[in-house]
Amino acid sequence: MAEKPKEPTQLTLDLEETKASTSAKSNTSSYKVVLKDDAAQTPSRPAVRRKPSVNTRSMTVKISSRNKTDSPAWKPKSSTQTKQGGVSVRTRVQTVRTAEQPNPHLVQTHAVKGKSTTVARPKVQPPPIGKRKGYRKSKAAMLLIPLLAATLLFCIAILWWVISTQRDEYHVVMSPLVEDRAVIALNIERGMTARSVSLLLQQSGVVEDAQALLAYIVENDLATILKTGSYLMNNTMSFEEIGKMLTAEPEMVQLTIPGAFTLETxxxxLVNRLGFEQGTFLQSSHDLATAYGLSFTEGWLLGGTYSVNRQRAANDLALSMHQAMLEEVRKHLSSPLLEQYSIEELLIIASMIQAETQDVSQMPGISSVIHNRLKNNEPLGIDATTRYELNDWVNPIPTHALETKTPYNTRRRVGLPPTGICSPTSDAVQAAFHPADTPYFYYLHDTDKQIHFARTYEEHKENIKLYR
Structure with a gap:
């Protein structure tokens, strides 16, 4: 039968201080350890006899010393070991290191200084005024300001020269009556009803509500008298203005525009012939360029005779001249020059040819000289472009105008002018797209309007002596 386990005996540890011998160190204290069995005081059943055994228990008790030492040297830890009733008790005593004592476990890199220790710093003596480097400017800094000032003056001089020598890119300046507005080109074809016309105007942006425009046309009995044709309209027009434009009675008039006429001419x-206000045709030509997305109008209008409605002669004439030019260009789309030049560039050449001569037989030769110079990247030297810029086709060209580098001065500027300079005829367009094959680079007209060509400048000077 298993024996009932016995409850563990509770021991009480009493420490009794004993006097150390005189030979012991002053900072070491001894204690007597007494183990008491509290359970022995209370009656209990006799314990079962067991085989005697010896238990050895060891413990370490750290007790700080109550006495301070006066020795500056650090004392290591000390320990004492005693036996009491078969129990070994080891007591370790550790002294407390003061702030003045060095830590033996740390490497001392510098000596501990007292609180009263002061370091004497040398007095700094500044250099005399005027000898410091900060008071003296380097040579580079002294030269920088004059250099910047000279550069600024040079830039201002260049800018002034450019502004004073350059003219506006386009010669035609809009009259105060001319407005920059959104314009739409429309074609009213035969068979279109009032509803389809209203929808076309809404889709084009002339009106916002096609139904409202249709209601106006029906209420005013205009649906059956709408006229076919080409129109230039803008989104600021009222229903009344649109109705008058689409139903005006065709009082037709014939207008002849000779070659070399400019927009201003x-x-x-039109002012002298039909009594229009000045600037009316300039506005119409500007509206035409806006409606068709042209970069310029001068040169895009073909000279000739046109039948237009008197009430809207300015718009009709601009539209008719432009449509005639488109038809003329279609005839020459097979020209090999279209691989090198755009249609606009060839029309500029056609306007220059037209301004240089009215003789159809001379046009292919003049076109040849222009193309030869363009191919060699030489100035064209055509005075008609400068006359167009000055808007003076009669008086001699001033010397300063020929010496000033402007977009239209082809003596000083290489290449074509930015726009055409007049309305060319179909013969001039033919010559521009199909020039004669010649080796000439120069030509001049004598007093009888006869032309003389030359291959070199020396030959040209001889022609000047002979025919001028």
Whole structure:
């Protein structure tokens, strides 16, 4: 039968201080350890006899010393070991290191200084005024300011020269009556009803509500008298203005625009012939360029005779001249020059040919000289472009105008002018797209309007002596 386990005996540890011998160190204290069995005081059943055994228990008790030492040297830890009733008790005593004592476990890199220790710093004596480097400017800094000032003056001089020598890129300046507005080109074809016309105007952006425009046309009995044709309209027009434009009675008039007429000349022609306000045709030509996305109008209008509605002669004339030019260009789309030049560039050449001569037989030769110079990247030297810029076709060209580098001065500038300079005829367009094959680079007209060509400048000077 298993024996009932016995409850563990509770021991009480009493420490009794004993006097150390005089030979012991002053900082070491001894204690007597007494183990008491509290359970022995209370009656209990006799314990079962067991085989005697010896238990050895060891413990370490750290007790700080109550006495401070006056020795500056550090004392290592000390320990004492005693036996009491078969129990070994080891007591370790550790002294407390003061702040003045060095730590033996640390490497001392410098000596501990006292609180009263001060370091004497040498007095800094500044250099005399005027000898410091900060007071003296380097030679580079002294030269930088004059250099910047000279550069600024040079840039201002260049800018002034450019502004004073350059002219506006385009010669035609809009009259105060001319407005920059959104314009739409429309074609009213035969068979279109009032509803389809209203929808076309809405899709083009002339009106916002096609139904409202249709209601106006029906209420005013205009649906059956709408006229076919080409129109230039803008989104600022009222229903009444649109109705008048689409139903105006065709009072037709014939207008002849000779070759070499400019936009200003045509505008003045309409003022004198039909009593239009000055600038009316300039506005129409500007609207035409806006509607068709042209970079310029001068040169895109073909000279000739046109039948237009008197009430809207300016718009009709601009539209008719432009449509005639488109038809003429279609005839020459097979020209090999279209691989090198755009249609606009060839029309500029056609306008220059037209301004240089009215003799159809001379046009292919002049076109040949222009193309030969363009191919060699030489200035064209055509005075008609400068006359167009000055808007003076009669008086001699001033010397300063020929010496000033402007977009239209082909003596000083290489290449073509930015726009055409007049309305060319179909013969001039033919010559521009199909020039004669010649070796000439120069030509001049004598007093009888006869032309003389030359291959070199020396030959040209001889022609000047002979025919001028």
């Amino acid at each position: 045509i505008d003045a022609y």
